[in-house]
Amino acid sequence: ASPSDFLLPEMKERNPWHSPATIIITVIGVIAVVALVTVIVLQNREIPQKYKYGIVMDAGSSHTSLYIYRWPAEKENNTGRVEEMHSCQVAGPGISSYASAPWKAGESLRACMREAEQQVPQRRHQQTPLYLGATAGMRLLSMENSSAAEAVLRAVEESLRGFSFSYQGSRTLRGQEEGAFGWVTINYLDERLGQPRPPGDRPPHQTLLQGLETTGALDLGGASTQISFVSDHFDGSESPDNSMVFRLYGNDYSLYTHSFLCYGKDQALRLALAHQTQDAPVTLLDPCFHPGYEASKDYSAVYDSPCVSSRRPQGAPLNFTHKGAGNFAQCQKVIRSIFNSSSCSHSRCSFNGVFQPPLQGKFGAFSAYYFVMDFLNLTDTSLPLETVKRELARYCSNSWDQVKQQHPAVKVKYLAAYCFSGTYIITLLTDGYNFSSESYSSIKFIKKIRGSDAGWTLGYMLNLTNMIPAEAPDSPPLPQAGYASLVTLMVLVLAVVLLLLALRPRWPCCSQQPQV
Numbered sequence: 001a002s003p004s005d006f007l008l009p010e011m012k013e014r015n016p017w018h019s020p021a022t023i024i025i026t027v028i029g030v031i032a033v034v035a036l037v038t039v040i041v042l043q044n045r046e047i048p049q050k051y052k053y054g055i056v057m058d059a060g061s062s063h064t065s066l067y068i069y070r071w072p073a074e075k076e077n078n079t080g081r082v083e084e085m086h087s088c089q090v091a092g093p094g095i096s097s098y099a100s101a102p103w104k105a106g107e108s109l110r111a112c113m114r115e116a117e118q119q120v121p122q123r124r125h126q127q128t129p130l131y132l133g134a135t136a137g138m139r140l141l142s143m144e145n146s147s148a149a150e151a152v153l154r155a156v157e158e159s160l161r162g163f164s165f166s167y168q169g170s171r172t173l174r175g176q177e178e179g180a181f182g183w184v185t186i187n188y189l190d191e192r193l194g195q196p197r198p199p200g201d202r203p204p205h206q207t208l209l210q211g212l213e214t215t216g217a218l219d220l221g222g223a224s225t226q227i228s229f230v231s232d233h234f235d236g237s238e239s240p241d242n243s244m245v246f247r248l249y250g251n252d253y254s255l256y257t258h259s260f261l262c263y264g265k266d267q268a269l270r271l272a273l274a275h276q277t278q279d280a281p282v283t284l285l286d287p288c289f290h291p292g293y294e295a296s297k298d299y300s301a302v303y304d305s306p307c308v309s310s311r312r313p314q315g316a317p318l319n320f321t322h323k324g325a326g327n328f329a330q331c332q333k334v335i336r337s338i339f340n341s342s343s344c345s346h347s348r349c350s351f352n353g354v355f356q357p358p359l360q361g362k363f364g365a366f367s368a369y370y371f372v373m374d375f376l377n378l379t380d381t382s383l384p385l386e387t388v389k390r391e392l393a394r395y396c397s398n399s400w401d402q403v404k405q406q407h408p409a410v411k412v413k414y415l416a417a418y419c420f421s422g423t424y425i426i427t428l429l430t431d432g433y434n435f436s437s438e439s440y441s442s443i444k445f446i447k448k449i450r451g452s453d454a455g456w457t458l459g460y461m462l463n464l465t466n467m468i469p470a471e472a473p474d475s476p477p478l479p480q481a482g483y484a485s486l487v488t489l490m491v492l493v494l495a496v497v498l499l500l501l502a503l504r505p506r507w508p509c510c511s512q513q514p515q516v
């Protein structure tokens, strides 16, 4: 027999891969691999997201909209991004139009509320806050007839209480609130408030975005218009009424904001008509309407608003014929006359003696700014202001027949007024707010940001639900951290096991050298 015949059984017995220690280590290794794969698969599988919901109704002067917002449950304090999930346009006019039959205001909201009941999962209804905020239409109605305004709000409240959501109240917002919440909305959606980004959307090693310059907000409604921005030259002292101070995610903001009641585009049109009908004409040739446009207007309807009622000319006939002349330069002249730029008791003013610090940073212009400029194909603010004016002049000079023919699907009440509205927007921005040919390009006409409408409603809800903390959260969220630690631990265990296995043949017990 060869020496190897005697050695082989000995060698087999001493094979390190067959010893109990090796088997135990291998089993631990296999368990670690299986656990690691299981954790990764479980963590990354598509789990149905659980959401919380909030509803805000924007009761504007021209109409009411309902917005449903949602955000991942358990994350509202820091990283859960709130998004618009659904919106509903209430049929009919704004609630302030129901002053003579308030119950109809409540009634008008029901269809959208029923839609909201379908959209929000039933089990969440009772925890879903529902708010209604009214804006300039109701501000005007309060000035005109405060008991009618209260009756409308009561009727609306009664109607909303009849639904299964957690009703939180209906109130008329002050102009400053409308401006400030619009500013919060666009800066929140644009992630400019230094808020932590949701996990997955966060660049590595980054939890907070500090010190970003914010975007100013320009909101043009039907009855009022708001301008809000942060200015290094404004600490509130020169005009405390225009100051709103916030602490959001650990950053302090001193916001300048002003709301011009009666300078929304519908009321501004009344101001322009009032200016042109002071002599009580039977026929008005209006440069802000297309040539060939002709409509009969009631004096009482034009002057039926606190913005113009005191200026109704004595001895006016019942109605007048409103004819278009389509002249941009003349129209601008009319519009300039509705801004009082002659008196200013502050260091600087926008118009009507209202303080305004120097414009600063970029601006987002939404609501009617967007509707009108989008229709006119003029949302591109890299176009020189002179080109925009030339385009407007060309558009205004188009005949009414031609305009109707080119846009058969557009509502006539909007179509007839786009020449006025576009001219008003450019004049408000330049003559009113002092945007120059250069700073005009810092404006962006926007409708939505990341799928959510620009407007005051989201900022209002974030504020009332305390969803924007004053201080930034200190630590990244636990589940992600837990997941990362677990994976790291398992990788470490695996590495140790593999190392032990690799070194196994060198252990004294398992060495293949014949022992002496």
Ligand SMILES: Nc1ncnc2c1ncn2[C@@H]1O[C@H](COP(=O)(O)OP(=O)(O)OP(=O)(O)O)[C@@H](O)[C@H]1O
Residues within 6 Å of the ligand: 059, 060, 061, 062, 063, 094, 135, 136, 137, 220, 221, 222, 223, 224, 225, 264, 265, 266, 367, 368, 371, 372, 375, 414
């Ligand atoms: N597609 C459109 N084209 C032109 N104008 C429009 C369009 N849609 C809405 N508008 C008008 O734009 C204006 C602004 O609308 P928005 O809904 O923002 O105002 P509101 O909330 O009713 O007014 P306020 O905020 O002053 O109470 C209104 O005059 C409205 O009639």
